[in-house]
Amino acid sequence: GQNIDQPTEMTATEGAIVQINCTYQTSGFNGLFWYQQHAGEAPTFLSYNVLDGLEEKGRFSSFLSRSKGYSYLLLKELQMKDSASYLCAVRVGYSGATNKLIFGTGTLLAVQP
Amino acid sequence: GAVVSQHPSWVICKSGTSVKIECRSLDFQATTMFWYRQFPKQSLMLMATSNEGSKATYEQGVEKDKFLINHASLTLSTLTVTSAHPEDSSFYICSARPLARGSYNEQFFGPGTRLTVL
Numbered sequence: 001g002q003n004i005d006q007p008t009e010m011t012a013t014e015g016a017i018v019q020i021n022c023t024y025q026t027s028g029f030n031g032l033f034w035y036q037q038h039a040g041e042a043p044t045f046l047s048y049n050v051l052d053g054l055e056e057k058g059r060f061s062s063f064l065s066r067s068k069g070y071s072y073l074l075l076k077e078l079q080m081k082d083s084a085s086y087l088c089a090v091r092v093g094y095s096g097a098t099n100k101l102i103f104g105t106g107t108l109l110a111v112q113p
Numbered sequence: 114g115a116v117v118s119q120h121p122s123w124v125i126c127k128s129g130t131s132v133k134i135e136c137r138s139l140d141f142q143a144t145t146m147f148w149y150r151q152f153p154k155q156s157l158m159l160m161a162t163s164n165e166g167s168k169a170t171y172e173q174g175v176e177k178d179k180f181l182i183n184h185a186s187l188t189l190s191t192l193t194v195t196s197a198h199p200e201d202s203s204f205y206i207c208s209a210r211p212l213a214r215g216s217y218n219e220q221f222f223g224p225g226t227r228l229t230v231l
Contacts, residue, residue, distance in 0.1 A: 031217070031218075033217075033219065035222075040204070040225070040227070041224065041225065042117075042206055042222035042223055042224045042225050043157070043206075043222050044222070045217075045219060045221075048217040048219065087156055087157065089157075091218075099145075099210075099218075100147065100159055100162055101147070101159065101208075101220065102159070103149075103156045103157040103158070103159075104156060105155070105156050106155070106156040108154075
């Protein structure tokens with residue numbers, strides 16, 4: 001089966017740092033994505049990891065440990081506009097119809113002044 | 114680049130009617146498009162994978178006769194919710210994977226369609 005877990009909700013303060021964790025157990029692994037989604041809008045791409053280690057993109061960083069089935073998204077210098085849902089998604093399969101994204105439960109982040 | 118549109122953005126219909134949702138890749142060709150459903154405060158659930166010119170592959174538990182998918186060209190896929198019922202009310206999101214693969218072979222998401230069945 002496919003199982004991807006994230007905390008349901010988190011609260012953080014403007015200007016602070018927050019880490020959103022994601023653990024996964026999937027049949028196959030071909031990369032892990034993090035998306036940001038504001039209410040009623042489409043997800044937007046934040047980061048991608050396929051090898052172990054840390055990927056940094058500005059205020060956002062994402063870490064992956066394939067042996068542990070674990071990833072986290074790190075948001076620095078939080079801004080009010082960062083209040084959104086953060087979705088962890090694992091790509092399974094390699095070609096054709098088997099290459100698809102399995103989304104986690106999503107983490108609703110509330111940034112407070 | 115890599116823009117995906119959906120039409121309509123929202124729709125309200127009566128129970129028992131059918132609703133068609135279009136997903137278009139505006140500036141790229143997509144061999145594969147995906148249809149997701151998202152209920153309030155929940156994550157995206159993959160409904161089906163659509164490949165141009167072939168039958169869609171449905172996820173377990175998704176009724177293919179109720180959710181008809183047509184991917185007639187490299188830029189257009191449609192989802193038809195047949196005989197819609199209130200429990201079909203949801204946010205439907207499509208995504209498209211470009212023919213020319215990017216660095217991450219990622220999907221690009223449409224803005225979603227809010228379906229409300231009365």
